[in-house]
Amino acid sequence: MYVAGKYDVVVIGAGHAGCEAALAAARLGCSTLLATLNMDNIALMPCNPAVGGPAKGHLVREIDALGGQMGLNTDQTCIQMRMLNTGKGPAVHALRAQADKVWYQNNMKHTVENQAGLDVKQVLVDKILTAGGRISGIQIETGEVYECQCVILATGTYLRGKIILGELSYAGGPNGQRAAQMLSQSLRELGIELMRFKTGTPARVDRRTLDFSKMTIQPGDEQIHNFSFMSDVTTREQMPCWLTYTNQKTHEIIRANLHRAPLYTGLIEGTGPRYCPSIEDKVVRFAEKEAHQLFIEPEGLHTNEMYVQGMSTSLPIDVQYAFLSTIAGLEKLKIMRPGYAIEYDCVDPTQLKPSLEFKQLAGLFSAGQANGTSGYEEAAAQGLMAGINAALVVKGKEPFILSRSEAYIGVLIDDLVTKGTNEPYRIMTSRAEYRLILRQDNADLRLTDKGRALGLVGDERYARFAAKRDAIADSLANMKSTMVTPSNEVQAKLKAMNSAELRTGTSLFGLLRRTEINYSMLCKHFDLPPLPAAVCEQVEIAAKYEGYINKQIEQVERAAKLEEKRLPLNLDYEAISGLALEARQKLNKIKPLSIGQAARISGVSPADISILMIYLEQQRRREGI
């Protein structure tokens, strides 16, 4: 056995999860290896080259606040940026970028290659090695071994990957690549349960063959936004996307060819994503719908490849041509790459602790699509957390866990490890209980201190954050303490702002609560100092949503009491009488860390929770004796 190297942490796979994991571990001082089967495909976006959107955009900002890379990389390589849902409240504002696919990859490759403490290698991992019940290393297909303390699985859709396109199927990874055939077996031998999921992608079509005059243009925002709190990009070349629709004819063609869809011929066994369904799924499941919208999106500044968002399919190519060419603007389309589906092995995430470490194997972590999720942002978020927690294991420190009230990252991971998933899991704002607190605009305020404590937030980022935080606090304090009275002068100013007269004295903060008044008006009329846009945004939200936010904070505090009631990992639920059979089994499998987590396990009833609380109280008293 040839030992080719020794690292603290080995990350398997340089997709979106793997890159964040490796960067985080290395930045926390661990010697780290990023092992990936094709170095030309680091941070490849095998589906659409877009980052963000509702909840996903929140994840990216959280990753950034914790010192991750996805936000910066997107800002540097994007070709369109839009803030979505600006007509709605701030909780659902969401940033979305169109990235240049190739540039995104190369920029990330450059970053991981230059990270101190991180080595990048093109190797295919076949085996996880253990010694004394914990991780000891990995083995490459060519036989050599890398020793390590922790391994992070970030294998995406490559484990026993199977490509399915119409009547054809073969073992392979995305885009003409190899699959990883052997690693699944090694995982099974370690007692790890795998699931079989599938996902799909639409055709890429030749820009030159589309008629954009029949579509609706979707330009980027004129105001430049960035994901990262550290980005100062103020101008960028933006390319438009295009909106068009399917129609009855499209649906008829699909319905007439359903018998040829791999989903129906039995070629696909894996479970597909409910929230990113193929067009054939959509036509069947929403049979009453007259039209589905679809977006035509550029894959980069320098390519004619256009992504047909919303039209993921694994129907045969003749059917793809037939139904796509019924769509307005696509009548003469030429396909450059056909749509296809991919099936792969992934880990049942209920085997993981909230730190993303396997309960049954110390030192083994798992992140990304390998955990049954779908989406680059979900992958990156888990990668970052797995990287952090692997580093903490190496350093012998407590795990870093974010709660559901602290971050979408907390919601995502808690959902996975507590509830598991029986289809590719996608983050959505509706999964979060505390949406008004978990805004994308305050991710830095929520998380930068935590990133700093971990060691991932450097001085520059921290100084920038602290200045913003202090400016907000100063401004709020100033506005709360500056009182205005119903003087003639003030009433005149209110009139000028189209706002009602004052009956009694109030603070400037009180005035800012009024819907029709914003900070810049107050600046003008009450001689307040101008504020940077990001500070102003926080001040206005604090004033306008104070009541709702406070209510949500109270809810969080109440729930926190349940989260604080810790359950020991080694608790044997079989031994607790009174628990329902299903609850016992689920609790023994999930091993929740708290009563709060236990309560979220499906199949665990409020009655079970009462019994658990009584049991805990008895234990406490017994130990108190």
Place this chain on the structure above:
Amino acid sequence: MYVAGKYDVVVIGAGHAGCEAALAAARLGCSTLLATLNMDNIALMPCNPAVGGPAKGHLVREIDALGGQMGLNTDQTCIQMRMLNTGKGPAVHALRAQADKVWYQNNMKHTVENQAGLDVKQVLVDKILTAGGRISGIQIETGEVYECQCVILATGTYLRGKIILGELSYAGGPNGQRAAQMLSQSLRELGIELMRFKTGTPARVDRRTLDFSKMTIQPGDEQIHNFSFMSDVTTREQMPCWLTYTNQKTHEIIRANLHRAPLYTGLIEGTGPRYCPSIEDKVVRFAEKEAHQLFIEPEGLHTNEMYVQGMSTSLPIDVQYAFLSTIAGLEKLKIMRPGYAIEYDCVDPTQLKPSLEFKQLAGLFSAGQANGTSGYEEAAAQGLMAGINAALVVKGKEPFILSRSEAYIGVLIDDLVTKGTNEPYRIMTSRAEYRLILRQDNADLRLTDKGRALGLVGDERYARFAAKRDAIADSLANMKSTMVTPSNEVQAKLKAMNSAELRTGTSLFGLLRRTEINYSMLCKHFDLPPLPAAVCEQVEIAAKYEGYINKQIEQVERAAKLEEKRLPLNLDYEAISGLALEARQKLNKIKPLSIGQAARISGVSPADISILMIYLEQQRRREGI
């Protein structure tokens, strides 16, 4: 059977051969499909990212003069440019570029995607279709068919590709890609004979782990050169390469591990390249050599990957580490991608006409590594010629063939179709009989008119060429007609130029013949107009090498007489009595187009040639009756 499209020409493979072939066919007005198994790997450089060098650089200039793309693409994406052999005569001056691997690919992808008349598609071709004894189309792995008149095979190293690395071997293409498993079978069914060749590549190592202070720097030339006669690049960021050497310890380690080399364990069956041997080959074949030089070359501006030129290997990874780390500057190296070998099916090129069309199957062409060559430039040159000739077939025109005296392209293709090859063929200056005529500096003068006649040279290129051509002619005429006499003034000028006194009158051209005199001196002393550098170069070469060049032109003319004696393609050599058995077989196989070509077939003796000439003369007389 679903017909997904109809084209004049289909090119299989978007490597260096395929891109030139597709561009040429499309530019000549043929509707063309470029079908390739992974659109992210268009124009991939799976070995070192370098273009040019002796003979190869000549090919690139010839490709450019004929309107091909490789020169332009290299100029646009290169990160170092050097003119080699400047200490020697102009025949062996050779331009060599280090390209940015990723940028080279993307730039070529951009070009092919935007070429009018050309569609690019990601598909794997499984089958060549024929009807009525000629090409009718291709079939994709997913079943659909593209109809066409001509197919150009440009499949490189992908046909039944097998990756070999130490004890490991598996079916695959370069860099974690799939191989093309089915197409070989389809070719065999068409009666095409395939050979099995192999090639290899060295490790890519992490720049950060190298000690450049122990190596010799190889900077780019300060003076900016370009391959293309159309490039006006005058500044570029250049990165250095580095020279270092193997030593006895390196060789010992390799020798001690030869029993583990796939070449010796029997894992490799294919024939490897003589002129790009693996380091294990070199150590065995040149056992007496104390050291081999090797170059450490950057793979791009934005990557730490460094190519270890000269150290191609398929030895196991532990051996790669062991021998590489004996080399000065590489002691602490970390490998990012290991070296490996690849074995693949290719066509026996003696089955081809000089137009690169198969003799036995009208409409089928083959180019590049698929023809048993090795190297990007060899591939591109054949691709261009195959693309042109496929277009000429579509248009019902005569083939376009370059002779050995017109271009290195002619030498390359004549060697392939006449002599065949039993190992990966590489172009070298020593393969050319008329090196003094086939210079890299005069490729435009030799070929632009031909490119123009074909329709590949546009107005801009032609105008630029004509201006240069005319300026050379004007200058030569002027210098030849401007006489100088042995006056005192002239003798003084000669003295100033460190040149001997005149005995008798001569022309300025006569003076320029003198070794010690160059054009700029004459400018200064005899009031000649300044000339653009490229014109000046031609004028000086014309003067200084006139005698040699004229002698070579005479040789060409003599040889041309043999080339003009055409042999009909349907000649049955079995029926010509007196021919030796071997000659008969070879002639029947190669079906040479002329006596000249016949004479170059190995196994055809001067006696056989005399018999052929007599036979032709008899035929001529008989038909004359």
